[in-house]
Amino acid sequence: MIFRPLKYEKYAQKAIDKLQESQPKFREKFDTDNFENWFYNQSSETLRLYSEDKEIYFKYIPVGTFSLNTNSWMWSWANEDSVEPRKFRTLKIKEFGEKKNYENLTKAHFDGDKYTGWELTSIAFDIIGGIGTYRVISEHLEKYFLLTEQITKEEVEKIESELIECSVHGKIRKAFICQHLNTVQKTGFEEAFETYRGMELDEEDDFQAWCSECEKERLKTDGWNDESMEFAEIKLVCERCYFEIKEINE
Ligand SMILES: [Zn+2]
Ligand SMILES: [Zn+2]
Structure with missing residues (x-):
């Protein structure tokens, strides 16, 4: 019998299904759709969602960015502008890709479409884990986050004070x-x-x-x-x- 590895497309779909299963629960639990603003801080790897009367903080791992100008994806491990220490955790995805021979997981950047960001973030969620995902768009750049835990404002302040x-x-x-x-x-x-x-x-x-x-x-x-x-x-x-x-x- 010949061992056939799962084709990339099949694997990606499985990962998307998995995230689609758990993401609504995450959104409901933290009510993430009902905040008006976001702010993230690369040095402390924290994402803040806030409105006038409420706020919530998460620790994140940056997954990557999708440029709407060039329609291309870049993994955060390859992004020299990103200073988040935990960006290197995404190298686990690259290792997995090397084992499975999945080019999208091993190439630093490549062309994509409007589904690429969520597809790769689903894969990051599958391989690294977390409590949920989030995306922000500023100018022509989509930035994708893997949220690993909720943290308090005091904890954020402690990280930033250091x-x-x-x-x-x-x-x-x-x-x-x-x-x-x-x-x-x-x-x-x-x-x-x-x-x-x-x-x-x-x-x-x-x-x-x-x-x-x-x-x-x-x-x-x-x-x-x-x-x-x-x-x-x-x-x-x-x-x-x-x-x-x-x-x-x-
Ligand atoms: Zn310096
Ligand atoms: Zn000296």
């Missing part, structure tokens, strides 16, 4: 570097742990890096102590500045 306002990159996650690291010279780049752009961090972890000279001091004192800390004079930068410095040192 962000830093960078004059170049805007409001974004913070990182710590020694006083010697800069965007001009190579100084060596030692890290507390291996990092990559946009990675998710545990609550107790921060991006931390220091130069080769600081590393020498640190090793001399067998780990960080007052003396080596004084030498390093750790300062705060934004996450994108951090990775720009890291790239210079590679």
Whole structure:
């Protein structure tokens, strides 16, 4: 017997059916159709729906965007303009696509039509899961969200209070570097742990890096102590500045 994998079209339809089954319950539960406005914040990955007298917040994973100008889709993992750390969770869809040989799930961007966004969001919902989905349209761009949980205003404020306002990159996650690291010279780049752009961090972890000279001091004192800390004079930068410095040192 020959094993025939489910054709992409069949799989996509199954995923669409699945979302169509659960999405109305989500909309009913949170009454999402009855808010007048939306606002999303990429740095905190939160979507706010609000009217004059009510509001609701969700954590989201960005699925991708559909351009009404070019009629093309782009997965969020491929979108360099999107700063959401959890966009890389959509790489799970790409992996699945590679296994099944589904081109739409592996190509960064491709042409589509008005159904493409919902089709791929249904697939994201099937593979990653969540409590529901949402789409916003601004100018000529549709942006699709996978909503993972409802959160409170206090939780949103807590996430946002931990962000830093960078004059170049805007409001974004913070990182710590020694006083010697800069965007001009190579100084060596030692890290507390291996990092990559946009990675998710545990609550107790921060991006931390220091130069080769600081590393020498640190090793001399067998780990960080007052003396080596004084030498390093750790300062705060934004996450994108951090990775720009890291790239210079590679
Ligand atoms: Zn240093
Ligand atoms: Zn910055």
